Amino acid sequence: MEGAATGGIVVFVVGTPTVQTDRAVAGSRVEGSRSADPRSPIAPFTGSPSACQTRAAAQSGIHAADSAVGDRPVTEQLVEQDVERVAVGSAGEGSPRAAATAVAVGTHLPGRAHLRDMDAHVSPSRVAGRARAPPSKSYTHRAILAAGYGAGTTVTDPLDSADPRATGRAVEAFGGEVTWVGGDDADDRDADSAEGGATAVEVAGFAGRPGTPDDVIDCANSGTTMRLVTAAAGLTNGLAVLTGDGSLRSRPQGPLLDAVADLGGRAESTRRNGQAPLVVGDAMGSGTVAIPGDVSSQFVTALLMAGAVTDEGIEVDLETELKSAPYVEITREVLADFGVDSERTETGFRVHGGQTYAADEYAVPGDFSSMSYLLAAGAVAAADGEAVVVEGARPSAQGDSAIVDVLDRMGADIEWDEDAGEITVRASSLSGVEVDVGDTPDLLPTIAVLGAVADGETRIVNAEHVRYKETDRVAAMAESLEKLGAEVTEEPDALIVHGGDSALSGATVHGRGDHRLVMALAVAGLVADGETTVTGAEHVDVSFPGFFETMAALGADVSVA
Ligand SMILES: O=C(O)C1=C[C@@H](OP(=O)(O)O)[C@@H](O)[C@H](O)C1
Ligand SMILES: C=C(OP(=O)(O)O)C(=O)O
Numbered sequence: 250m251e252g253a254a255t256g257g258i259v260v261f262v263v264g265t266p267t268v269q270t271d272r273a274v275a276g277s278r279v280e281g282s283r284s285a286d287p288r289s290p291i292a293p294f295t296g297s298p299s300a301c302q303t304r305a306a307a308q309s310g311i312h313a314a315d316s317a318v319g320d321r322p323v324t325e326q327l328v329e330q331d332v333e334r335v336a337v338g339s340a341g342e343g344s345p346r347a348a349a350t351a352v353a354v355g356t357h358l359p360g361r362a363h364l365r366d367m368d369a370h371v372s373p374s375r376v377a378g379r380a381r382a383p384p385s386k387s388y389t390h391r392a393i394l395a396a397g398y399g400a401g402t403t404v405t406d407p408l409d410s411a412d413p414r415a416t417g418r419a420v421e422a423f424g425g426e427v428t429w430v431g432g433d434d435a436d437d438r439d440a441d442s443a444e445g446g447a448t449a450v451e452v453a454g455f456a457g458r459p460g461t462p463d464d465v466i467d468c469a470n471s472g473t474t475m476r477l478v479t480a481a482a483g484l485t486n487g488l489a490v491l492t493g494d495g496s497l498r499s500r501p502q503g504p505l506l507d508a509v510a511d512l513g514g515r516a517e518s519t520r521r522n523g524q525a526p527l528v529v530g531d532a533m534g535s536g537t538v539a540i541p542g543d544v545s546s547q548f549v550t551a552l553l554m555a556g557a558v559t560d561e562g563i564e565v566d567l568e569t570e571l572k573s574a575p576y577v578e579i580t581r582e583v584l585a586d587f588g589v590d591s592e593r594t595e596t597g598f599r600v601h602g603g604q605t606y607a608a609d610e611y612a613v614p615g616d617f618s619s620m621s622y623l624l625a626a627g628a629v630a631a632a633d634g635e636a637v638v639v640e641g642a643r644p645s646a647q648g649d650s651a652i653v654d655v656l657d658r659m660g661a662d663i664e665w666d667e668d669a670g671e672i673t674v675r676a677s678s679l680s681g682v683e684v685d686v687g688d689t690p691d692l693l694p695t696i697a698v699l700g701a702v703a704d705g706e707t708r709i710v711n712a713e714h715v716r717y718k719e720t721d722r723v724a725a726m727a728e729s730l731e732k733l734g735a736e737v738t739e740e741p742d743a744l745i746v747h748g749g750d751s752a753l754s755g756a757t758v759h760g761r762g763d764h765r766l767v768m769a770l771a772v773a774g775l776v777a778d779g780e781t782t783v784t785g786a787e788h789v790d791v792s793f794p795g796f797f798e799t800m801a802a803l804g805a806d807v808s809v810a
Contacts, residue, residue: 361411361469361494361790367809369767369786369797371774372755374806376627377635380799382620384613385647386792387576389413389450390473391554391583392611394481396452397425397459398558399587399606406613409446411790412471419478420452422466423459423485427452446794454606457558461487461530468493468525470719470762470791472500473547475525479505480551483514483533484558492526496719496762502527505548508538512563535561535602542571542597543714550580553600557589562602564594571597572714575648575688582646586611615641617649619793620672621695622768624652626800627674628661629702630775636675637803643670648688655696658682659703681705681748690715690722693744694769697726700746701735701753702776713742719763719791729758729770733777753777760785764792771797775805 389408396402397420407413409432417427432447459481466482468475468491475493479502482489492498503523509516514533519526535556540548549565556563571577577598581591584600587608591600620639627637644650644667653672656663659682662675681703686693693715700707715722727739734754736747755777760767762785774781786809789796797809 364787364790366784367786369771369774369783370808370810371771371777371781371783372806373778374630374775374804375632375635376630376637376775376800376803376805377632378803379638379640380623380803381640382615382617382623382642383410383793383795384408384641385616385645386410386412386618387473387579387616387647388583388613388645390416390471390477391550391580392613393417393420393427393450393452394477394554395583395587395589395606396420396450396608396611397423397427397454398457398481398554399454399608400456401451401453402587402608402611404450404452404611404613405448407447407450408613408616408792410792410794411469412474412792413450415467415469415471415474416477417450417452419466419468419474419481420455422462422464422489423481424455425453457605458484458486458532461485462489465490465492465526468497470494470497470788472497472545472718473550475500475502475527476505476545476547476551477554478551479516479527479529480509480533480555482527482529483509483512483516483531484555485530486532488515488528488530490526490528494762498525500524500719501544501717504540504544505551508540508548508552508565509533511538512536512559533559535559535563537564537566539566539568540597541569542567543569544572544717545714546571546573546576549577549598553577553580553584553591553598556600556602557584557591557604557606559602562600564599565597566594567597570687572687572711573648573690575646578646578648583611614643614645614647615670616792617642617647617652618691618765619768619796621649621652621692622772622793622796623799623803624656624663624672624674625695625699625769625772626775626803626805628656628659628663628676628679628699629772630805631674631676632804633676636673639672639674641670642672643667649692651689652692652695655682655684655692656699659699659707679703679748681707681746683708683710685711686715687711690718691765693722694726694765695772697730697737697744697746698769698773700748701730701733701737701773703746703748705749707746707748709744709746711742712744718765720761720766722763722766725761725763725766726769729766730773732756732758733770733773733781755779755781757782757784759783760788762788764788764790768793768796771800771805771807774807 384406386408392404393416421427428451429447430449506516512533515531516529552563552565584591587606589604623639653665659679662677665672723744727737730737738745758770760783770783
């Protein structure tokens with residue numbers, strides 16, 4: 250999109266290639282090798298987020314280990330070049346090597362090479378009107394991969410954004426064909442525009458076990474892609490090499506690697522720190538694996554999806570309580586829609602082997618995580634007597650539909666017409682509540698902003714796994730809200746926002762290359778005094794490419810340049 254949108258200004262200028270390097274340096278949180286406890290990645294917390302992160306990075310050994318590669322010759326050949334290109338972790342931020350690597354990483358990502366650094370400038374404004382949230386990222390990933398495991402499916406109304414594009418490229422690497430229909434090529438689209446997005450994805454699948462990729466699979470910024478593709482890669486006869494951007498290469502993969510190895514495959518972290526780059530393959534088989542439930546539910550999703558095409562299936566025993574549990578239910582819903590049976594067991598989940606994925610067409614529902622920003626904007630900044638109406642809100646397995654209940658408990662004037670798939674929200678004064686985000690980690694940034702506007706204390710609890718995302722979102726939101734003038738207390742697994750004591754005032758806050766931070770902080774800008782600048786605005790392309798356009802169309806005073 251170019252030029253102005255209704256009620257606001259959206260300006261795009263050409264800048265320099267954008268990359269993320271901060272997480273690779275600061276955020277290695279879960280080693281995930283058998284020698285490390287994957288559930289205790291962070292040293293005892295002392296109250297300082299930066300101290301906490303620094304210690305976690307030191308514990309993971311990222312600086313010492315990042316030049317190590319696998320000990321088998323084929324592995325070395327496959328990964329040598331890639332490790333050299335993407336080993337941001339060993340270069341200090343601002344060092345010449347970091348800068349050189351940054352450019353290499355940025356231009357290496359096929360789906361995000363077009364990105365330019367952009368800042369969002371948000372001024373106090375009122376919003377009203379109708380908006381449609383983008384299609385669900387989680388369903389789109391699963392539908393594309395399920396279609397890949399099958400013979401062929403048309404996925405309608407997909408989320409056409411950077412993360413699902415990465416999953417599409419992985420399906421192609423495994424031998425499928427993925428055609429995004431009705432939109433422009435990702436490289437030809439503006440980073441922050443909903444315009445040009447595909448209306449369908451036609452997938453000709455690899456039908457069963459994936460083939461061995463010809464090249465490295467680049468999962469870009471997408472944790473879902475990397476986890477789901479790791480288990481798929483475990484099924485190949487050869488080896489696959491998986492990498493991603495600096496953020497993704499700092500996220501935990503170790504428990505999934507251990508599971509693939511337990512199932513007879515080969516799965517290694519090239520730096521031996523449980524993080525990508527990964528080398529995975531050697532025809533993993535069937536069996537039972539134990540896995541922690543409190544690092545990422547995506548490990549379970551990955552194994553269930555892959556298990557269906559093994560001979561005897563895969564059973565996953567959870568060693569610890571499952572966090573983000575609704576995402577496994579999304580998986581099971583998609584599996585069922587593709588004719589694949591899965592079941593809960595007393596200790597986890599099971600999928601039988603020898604099953605066939607089949608669906609001619611699959612329609613993706615709207616995304617409640619994305620809706621949360623629009624609903625929060627309405628709750629804090631709807632014009633007097635007017636409302637924000639969010640369309641595409643049909644009930645599904647998405648845990649993040651809990652945002653409606655959270656807003657309701659905070660005292661928002663909100664109604665969900667489930668039959669019409671519409672949520673209507675008007676501004677009202679909000680009060681602090683306690684929210685357990687064990688099932689809904691992606692809501693933390695939104696709820697933290699709501700807490701900063703509400704009267705009284707908002708306690709966001711059961712949040713340790715929210716530290717393992719694109720950034721450590723607990724620390725990042727604490728830091729940014731403080732910068733905007735809010736009082737917050739950070740605990741190892743909680744973020745407490747002292748709303749009644751806060752008066753937000755505009756400042757420059759860093760999106761840290763994390764789409765959810767950018768969107769949540771932009772909502773805060775609607776009610777902060779003066780101008781709020783959010784850096785890294787282009788990263789909304791991960792899940793909500795038209796976010797700023799949509800906000801501007803609702804009347805937000807926002808410019809992106
Ligand atoms: O499976 C999925 O689609 C997702 C699962 C969640 O991650 P974890 O299971 O790692 O918490 C969530 O945070 C992520 O945005 C999407
Ligand atoms: C954590 C997220 O996604 P992923 O794990 O796929 O990177 C997210 O979208 O907030």
